[in-house]
Amino acid sequence: MVEQRRSIPGGDCTECRMRQSNEWQVLREEEVNFLARSQKCRSYHAGEVVFAEGEPSYGIYCVKSGTVAIRKIDNIGNPVLVQLGYPGDTLGYRGLLLGENRNSSAEALGPSKICFIDKQAVNTLLDKNPALGLQFLRRVTTDLDNAYTKLVENATFSNRTKFLHLLLVLMNRHGRMTNDGSRVMQLPLSRRDMASMIGTRHETVSRIISRLEEDGIARFSGRTVHVKQPHSLLEEIRPVVLE
Amino acid sequence: MVEQRRSIPGGDCTECRMRQSNEWQVLREEEVNFLARSQKCRSYHAGEVVFAEGEPSYGIYCVKSGTVAIRKIDNIGNPVLVQLGYPGDTLGYRGLLLGENRNSSAEALGPSKICFIDKQAVNTLLDKNPALGLQFLRRVTTDLDNAYTKLVENATFSNRTKFLHLLLVLMNRHGRMTNDGSRVMQLPLSRRDMASMIGTRHETVSRIISRLEEDGIARFSGRTVHVKQPHSLLEEIRPVVLE
């Protein structure tokens, strides 16, 4: 426990591959060096909390490896999984930018490496390099866009369809193609988490899974999922041919 | 029709009250002057389209007066109202910032005045004054936050509860207090629009309204709504006392 608090090797931003593809790509060399000095990287084990709802926002987090679950608590106290964070993703900017306490929690779903960049360092960088703010602006705008799309989808899709959508995006991230053209993945999520993501109960997810097996769409065994005909998923989702 | 294309009086940003309270407040004097020269303000009548899904993003819009509906089309072709724009709100930044076509449409719900600021002018200002970008960043972050909250609410609330929530926020915007402590408002929305906002059918909204009248919570007559005991709404919404 204790030794994980230390900064670990591999926390050097100058050679971080993630940096090429995310908001930080606009930093100039000396700014990257500044970032590398300010940032603190550490390992998290499965289930470990990165930050918790209600606590002050001390800085932001950059996922180097692993998968992170962002959850909010609904009005009756159930945690709802609202987003998954993957390598390259920057987490926790909301609280930081708005100067508010965290209103969501983050938990490593498996062994992960996550870098922490404190408030002051972020503000210094935003100040030095205006392009960084614009990068974040684009990123947040994209997220907002997706959130609205999800809002519309949730309002119109059946639970089964929403689950298939979820399965598809998880498959893209966590699945691997086998040599016979079928796909396999190891689910990173419990049924409860998946249920909360599509706004239903875990019992309903169980039933949906049963039906998918009956229909020959997919086979589930614990957290392992096999999909024989990956395009059978797509076909069922892509249903509506207008006019 | 044609003459409305012209810029109209009152479109001078230097004395625009909205500007004090929104993202543009960080502009310096010469930037405001630049904005005032670049911007084009015009009147819209009820039902008129401000921008339409699928078309290129030529710039952003700033609501000076009136109410604007932002809609997306769901997968089966129904328009879904995802947001309402009010005086001071800046609309259409998504498409502009991302350099993409509009993926939502905007329609004036009543007579409105809306200013247009074209792409180049926005980029010039963002470039000149980095604080503007940060203001937008905070604004979009707040929106994102609200979107996630809505996502969680939609997943857990009943239709009746969601409708009461909607009624409450509409009342805050459009309602007026009468001298006997009750509240009255003129609904800016059709039942269909309200239904789409809470992810249900217009028939269901009709039924919910009937029940609310039976329960003495509110009285509806066309688009006019009376609420005798404004806190009776709150009481029904604030239900869950944990532990």
Next chain:
DNA sequence: CGCCAGGTTGATTTCGCTCAAGCAATGTGG
């Protein structure tokens, strides 16, 4: 006048929630 869009209401059915039981895997304390 007929027509149409928006709204209300009714009858029926479907979907998904609730409550409940049971099961396997894992953990814990004696």
Next chain:
DNA sequence: CCACATTGCTTGAGCGAAATCAACCTGGCG
């Protein structure tokens, strides 16, 4: 090592909320 609790998942039965389908009403408009 066994007895027992706990956690995650599955399955069943019953019920309630809301979707669907359909009829009908109203006001506005060509």
